[in-house]
Amino acid sequence: MLTFTGKGTVRVSANQSGDNQYAPAEPVMRSFVIADTLQHIFFEPVANQIKGATGVVLHVVSSSGLPVAVQVLSGSSDSIVTDTSGFELAVGSEVREVVLSATQAGDGDTAPAVEVLMRFQVVEANAVNAPRSFATWQAVYAISGDATNDSDSDGVSDFQEYASGSDPTDPDSSTKVSVVRVDGAFVFTVPVSLRALVDVRVKESLTLSAWTDAAPELLEILQTGSMDNPLQVFRLRVSMGDALSNFWKVHFGAQ
Numbered sequence: 104m105l106t107f108t109g110k111g112t113v114r115v116s117a118n119q120s121g122d123n124q125y126a127p128a129e130p131v132m133r134s135f136v137i138a139d140t141l142q143h144i145f146f147e148p149v150a151n152q153i154k155g156a157t158g159v160v161l162h163v164v165s166s167s168g169l170p171v172a173v174q175v176l177s178g179s180s181d182s183i184v185t186d187t188s189g190f191e192l193a194v195g196s197e198v199r200e201v202v203l204s205a206t207q208a209g210d211g212d213t214a215p216a217v218e219v220l221m222r223f224q225v226v227e228a229n230a231v232n233a234p235r236s237f238a239t240w241q242a243v244y245a246i247s248g249d250a251t252n253d254s255d256s257d258g259v260s261d262f263q264e265y266a267s268g269s270d271p272t273d274p275d276s277s278t279k280v281s282v283v284r285v286d287g288a289f290v291f292t293v294p295v296s297l298r299a300l301v302d303v304r305v306k307e308s309l310t311l312s313a314w315t316d317a318a319p320e321l322l323e324i325l326q327t328g329s330m331d332n333p334l335q336v337f338r339l340r341v342s343m344g345d346a347l348s349n350f351w352k353v354h355f356g357a358q
């Protein structure tokens with residue numbers, strides 16, 4: 104049993120020195136942080152990008168409000184993230200996968216956040232997995248009208264079908280956002296097309312009148328879909344906390 108007497112990083116080592124039959128076991132090290140507050144990072148989905156794109160705005164926040172660091176973990180030698188009045192990405196000159204890393208080191212009261220990785224492809228403008236505007240996507244399906252239209256009357260708006268990569272002319276094709284209650288939290292499953300230029304936010308409200316941006320916990324990002332319809336499925340958790348009258352919604356916005 105471990106008893107904690109203060110804050111800081113705890114490192115635990117387990118050893119077994121063996122006997123005349125068994126060789127010593129490899130020691131196992133585990134470390135964790137004792138802190139007043141935990142935090143997590145929410146990194147909004149990033150779509151595939153066309154080679155050479157600059158000024159790609161990244162929305163990354165920590166639930167603690169502490170400043171997050173974002174860097175290119177894997178990309179072209181000229182892929183770079185700058186942070187002046189918000190994060191902006193220059194995707195670089197190579198056709199390849201880019202992986203961004205978001206971290207927050209914590210402070211005296213707050214434990215470090217778990218690192219979040221965001222992956223997308225840098226592609227040629229005419230590639231089958233290239234990003235496209237809502238209007239270009241509408242033209243592919245020979246539909247028109249504004250974002251709230253529901254061309255196939257399946258209860259999912261054309262814009263939401265654009266955002267989640269489903270067929271807006273087939274009522275059997277829609278990948279809806281789902282939510283389940285798990286312990287003291289809700290977990291949203293949100294499919295997002297890597298070809299859609301959308302902002303994806305979770306908003307919260309106590310009263311259903313004023314909505315503010317939440318910083319949900321990113322449990323998992325699954326890569327799925329197909330070559331010309333690449334999808335990411337985000338599993339996002341929001342905690343009910345102390346307020347029992349909270350409301351949340353997933354909001355898809357045009358960039």
Ligand SMILES: [Ca+2]
Pocket residue numbers: 253254255256257258259260261264271277
């Ligand atoms: Ca629809």
